[in-house]
């Protein structure tokens with residue numbers, strides 16, 4: 001569903017990626033770990049079509065992101081660390097607006113069902129976005145991704161700044177989406193949650209993927225130990 005083959009990215013004199021190879025199947029949840037500047041955002045930005053690699057290939061569902069950036073847009077969604085939506089619109093109005101932009105027109109009931117799926121409390125559906133917490137905005141962002149029927153979701157630092165309850169709700173939602181066949185790629189510094197939510201973990205250092213692990217083989221403490229030794 002997602003594949004990077006020998007991706008290189010050079011910014012002037014600075015090489016951000018050195019031959020990155022990643023392959024994810026449908027329904028996999030991938031957590032990419034690495035220190036600041038390791039190349040995580042560069043990787044995501046290439047898949048999103050925001051930047052072009054210097055060389056190498058990136059594919060979503062077998063389609064080259066580099067050759068067909070417009071074609072893959074319908075299959076992907078990006079949920080940044082802070083989801084920015086229209087502050088004066090309610091949760092349901094934002095969802096309706098962005099679904100329509102993506103070419104989907106849903107009934108009120110269908111829109112509510114997407115928000116319920118994300119766990120957004122019903123009392124918030126008709127409140128303006130400017131009154132939402134970070135976790136609530138993130139749920140609307142994920143509802144928009146599901147409503148546009150994205151196959152691959154990219155998330156940047158999804159648990160940063162979330163309280164433990166919101167983090168737990170986020171983890172449950174991501175696991176559910178993975179079971180339903182969404183492929184999820186997240187860049188994170190949160191080692192503990194990476195083991196809770198992902199099926200695979202990658203550790204990046206200075207533009208190279210230096211470890212790829214099956215999450216089920218590691219406790220958070222073991223992963224932390226390995227991470228510190230590796231980095």
Ligand SMILES: Nc1ncnc2c1ncn2[C@@H]1O[C@H](COP(=O)(O)OP(=O)(O)OP(=O)(O)O)[C@@H](O)[C@H]1O
Pocket residue numbers: 011012014015016034035036037038039040041042043
């Ligand atoms: N537009 C740019 N121009 C020049 N260098 C850049 C640019 N964007 C990123 N870089 C460099 O590329 C390298 C990788 O950066 P990247 O943002 O991908 O790291 P990251 O792992 O996402 O870091 P963080 O955890 O801080 O978000 C860094 O050395 C960074 O300085």
